[in-house]
Amino acid sequence: MGMDFFEASAERFSYRGSYLPDAVPRSDLERIMQAGLDAPSGCNKQTTSLIAVDDPALLAQIFAIMEKTPSKNAPAAVCVTTKRIVAYKDGWGNERCYGVQDYSAAIENMLLAITALGYASCWIEGYVTDADEQGKRIAALLGVPEEESLICVLPIGRAADPAKRVRKKPFEERTHFNHW
Amino acid sequence: MGMDFFEASAERFSYRGSYLPDAVPRSDLERIMQAGLDAPSGCNKQTTSLIAVDDPALLAQIFAIMEKTPSKNAPAAVCVTTKRIVAYKDGWGNERCYGVQDYSAAIENMLLAITALGYASCWIEGYVTDADEQGKRIAALLGVPEEESLICVLPIGRAADPAKRVRKKPFEERTHFNHW
Numbered sequence: 234m235g236m237d238f239f240e241a242s243a244e245r246f247s248y249r250g251s252y253l254p255d256a257v258p259r260s261d262l263e264r265i266m267q268a269g270l271d272a273p274s275g276c277n278k279q280t281t282s283l284i285a286v287d288d289p290a291l292l293a294q295i296f297a298i299m300e301k302t303p304s305k306n307a308p309a310a311v312c313v314t315t316k317r318i319v320a321y322k323d324g325w326g327n328e329r330c331y332g333v334q335d336y337s338a339a340i341e342n343m344l345l346a347i348t349a350l351g352y353a354s355c356w357i358e359g360y361v362t363d364a365d366e367q368g369k370r371i372a373a374l375l376g377v378p379e380e381e382s383l384i385c386v387l388p389i390g391r392a393a394d395p396a397k398r399v400r401k402k403p404f405e406e407r408t409h410f411n412h413w
Numbered sequence: 414m415g416m417d418f419f420e421a422s423a424e425r426f427s428y429r430g431s432y433l434p435d436a437v438p439r440s441d442l443e444r445i446m447q448a449g450l451d452a453p454s455g456c457n458k459q460t461t462s463l464i465a466v467d468d469p470a471l472l473a474q475i476f477a478i479m480e481k482t483p484s485k486n487a488p489a490a491v492c493v494t495t496k497r498i499v500a501y502k503d504g505w506g507n508e509r510c511y512g513v514q515d516y517s518a519a520i521e522n523m524l525l526a527i528t529a530l531g532y533a534s535c536w537i538e539g540y541v542t543d544a545d546e547q548g549k550r551i552a553a554l555l556g557v558p559e560e561e562s563l564i565c566v567l568p569i570g571r572a573a574d575p576a577k578r579v580r581k582k583p584f585e586e587r588t589h590f591n592h593w
Binding site (some may be wrong): 235236237238239240241242243245246247259262264266267268270272273275276277279281282283284285287288291295320321323324326327329331334335337338339340341342344345346348349358359360363364365375376377378381386399401402404407408409410411412413 | 415416417418419420421422423425426427438439442443444446447448450451452453455456457459461462463464465466467468471473501503504505507509511513514516518520521522524525526527528536538539543544545554556557561568579580581587588589590591592593
């Protein structure tokens, strides 16, 4: 089962509704994570790691930590961690790290994979990395090593509610040809 | 014309070879940029803008600025700019901005679109944003407004050389189920 890339790109949206209780098979979680690992990383440092969670008791604990987050009944989730690795030093001695770029590309790939497989999700990073450090508590729960930061949770499941899509600026406002 | 999402995800790679001279039709550049705009952005702030370049004289000027970059003969490129917009203030008064996440998701979508359409590309950000500020000089050339930072150039064209793919860590090393 799959979906055309352009269809997946156009169909993907941030879902904040309730989920159906249907379990997400491990084989689908593996395909979703493989898509995440397919993403490029600055100087191939592969700074991103992934933890799929489908244990109902663990999911309940994670969603209890994520107080302000909607969609607390997803039957699965992928947690995203990042490790600070210097990609290179530029000619002026500055350390260049691309961890945020790396995990963002991995997350976008996973969101497209989730869409292509008929599931819904939402990129939940803000709540997780706010000053109350929900991410640190989730990391402790999952046994994530010290040097890794847990920065995002993607709930995964079949949507129970209708899609609500945000309005976006028209194409012409955000794109240009040859000159701004 | 299209490609299955999972195929595009697996096929995408960073191409640093030479390009064939075949022009990239505007309709393809539009599909690529639309995929970029399809990507999510933190609190829907849509911080990313795109400039497709297919004017040969302008491309020559851009690639002349990008001294250390390979693949200087691509027949087209998309330049990516980002504007600092605060997504929200967290409960502790910290301004949260997701510009890097936003443009990274947009770039990954475009790389997949480029792959799905049979073109090659490479995420060139490091050279562009190093301390010699190539991005600022390219931005000046393209008339990019002051408040926008040009942070990435994606060359686009048909590959003339064979694909060289980087080796990646095995799936098991970067993924976990329910516990690290």
